[in-house]
Amino acid sequence: MKSRQLSLTILLIAFVTLFSALNSCNNNDGGGTDIAAANADSIKKVVERGKYLAHHVSMCMDCHSHRDFNQFSGPPIEGTEGMGGEIFGEKLGVPGTIFSRNITPDTVNGIGNWSDEEIVRAVTRGISRNGDTLFPLMPYPHYNGMSKDDIYSIVAYIRTLKPNNNKVPVRKLFIPMSMAYPPLQSLSPDDNIKPDVSDMVKYGAYVMNSAGCMDCHTPMDKGQFVMSKYMAGGRVFDMETFKVTTANITPDSATGIGSWTEAMFLDKFKNYRDAAAYKTNPGKLNSMMPWVMYAGMDDFDIKSIYRYLRTLPAINNKIEKYPQQN
Numbered sequence: 001m002k003s004r005q006l007s008l009t010i011l012l013i014a015f016v017t018l019f020s021a022l023n024s025c026n027n028n029d030g031g032g033t034d035i036a037a038a039n040a041d042s043i044k045k046v047v048e049r050g051k052y053l054a055h056h057v058s059m060c061m062d063c064h065s066h067r068d069f070n071q072f073s074g075p076p077i078e079g080t081e082g083m084g085g086e087i088f089g090e091k092l093g094v095p096g097t098i099f100s101r102n103i104t105p106d107t108v109n110g111i112g113n114w115s116d117e118e119i120v121r122a123v124t125r126g127i128s129r130n131g132d133t134l135f136p137l138m139p140y141p142h143y144n145g146m147s148k149d150d151i152y153s154i155v156a157y158i159r160t161l162k163p164n165n166n167k168v169p170v171r172k173l174f175i176p177m178s179m180a181y182p183p184l185q186s187l188s189p190d191d192n193i194k195p196d197v198s199d200m201v202k203y204g205a206y207v208m209n210s211a212g213c214m215d216c217h218t219p220m221d222k223g224q225f226v227m228s229k230y231m232a233g234g235r236v237f238d239m240e241t242f243k244v245t246t247a248n249i250t251p252d253s254a255t256g257i258g259s260w261t262e263a264m265f266l267d268k269f270k271n272y273r274d275a276a277a278y279k280t281n282p283g284k285l286n287s288m289m290p291w292v293m294y295a296g297m298d299d300f301d302i303k304s305i306y307r308y309l310r311t312l313p314a315i316n317n318k319i320e321k322y323p324q325q326n
């Protein structure tokens with residue numbers, strides 16, 4: 001019965017597609033224009049969803065643009081979106097030096113000539129167009145857990161970026177990547193991996209995974225995450241102008257965010273929607289956490305992350321965010 005329903009659905013979709021294709025050929029027909037407009041509208045929605053994810057959840061535009069650390073949390077510099085070239089070296093646990101790549105549609109130095117499938121393979125499985133395994137600081141292990149719709153909407157959006165001909169240097173790694181990090185499986189053909197919003201905890205886990213919070217908030221030892229300290233903070237970012245340790249965001253009330261209400265958590269993010277909160281040079285009290293970009297996340301998505309964080313084991317792990325100040 002189920003498979004019959006499915007084939008009926010497919011038939012229906014095929015019919016609707018054919019109908020709209022036929023109609024859009026005939027522009028004199030009022031109905032056709034409606035359908036063409038509806039199609040344009042749905043493409044616009046897909047691109048908007050991709051933009052939302054790339055700028056405010058999955059942070060593509062954080063690492064693949066240049067950040068201005070003369071402002072709090074280093075918001076991306078306008079005009080650099082997607083051009084790549086940010087350096088990630090040994091201080092961040094990279095065995096060598098890697099650079100975020102140019103992901104604008106430039107056909108020479110960007111990904112203008114890549115097919116959608118090639119981009120999706122790089123973003124979700126860490127395999128570049130030439131077959132190289134990407135270093136997992138590019139958070140493809142997380143993006144592998146995103147729904148197809150979300151991933152393709154990001155691809156649709158990055159195709160609309162202004163082409164930038166920035167040539168990114170070649171990475172230098174001391175270990176062969178394909179041996180250290182076996183590539184991941186293709187995206188699940190089941191597109192329903194995105195939980196329904198009615199289950200805020202599950203949906204929050206999905207959003208948090210898409211947002212890569214774990215990579216900064218879980219400490220690492222010899223290139224591996226210490227899962228017994230999941231979300232308990234303690235990674236140190238030693239930047240040129242400041243040094244900051246990631247916070248404990250488990251529900252521990254003494255050393256984590258156990259005493260924070262949902263409203264406090266939401267307000268902490270919403271605070272950075274106001275330019276006054278970040279457009280001053282914070283000097284040594286800066287943060288690696290891209291607060292200004294995350295501030296653009298929907299209230300609902302932020303609250304869902306909070307609900308999910310509440311379900312984690314409380315871990316006692318005292319953090320000094322700025323030890324050199326005390």
Ligand code: HEC
Binds near residue numbers: 059102122128
């Ligand atoms: C934490 C930083 C970071 C984030 C966030 C990030 N990337 Fe990357 N990305 C990198 C780095 C670094 C590389 C290069 C890795 C290497 O050379 O091994 C890379 C490589 C890539 C590549 C391969 C390009 C090539 O020439 O091989 C693509 C495509 C890409 N990223 C797209 C994205 C998209 C889309 C997103 C958001 C969904 C994203 N990245 C988020 C850091 C990041």
Ligand code: HEC
Binds near residue numbers: 217
């Ligand atoms: C690039 C690294 C990075 C990423 C990604 C990141 N954080 Fe952070 N986060 C930090 C650092 C560093 C601090 C400590 C300095 C500060 O308060 O900004 C911090 C602080 C926080 C705090 C404040 C806790 C306190 O005690 O004041 C919260 C809440 C938080 N992060 C939640 C999140 C969530 C949720 C995500 C994912 C949506 C996330 N972070 C992603 C680096 C990161």
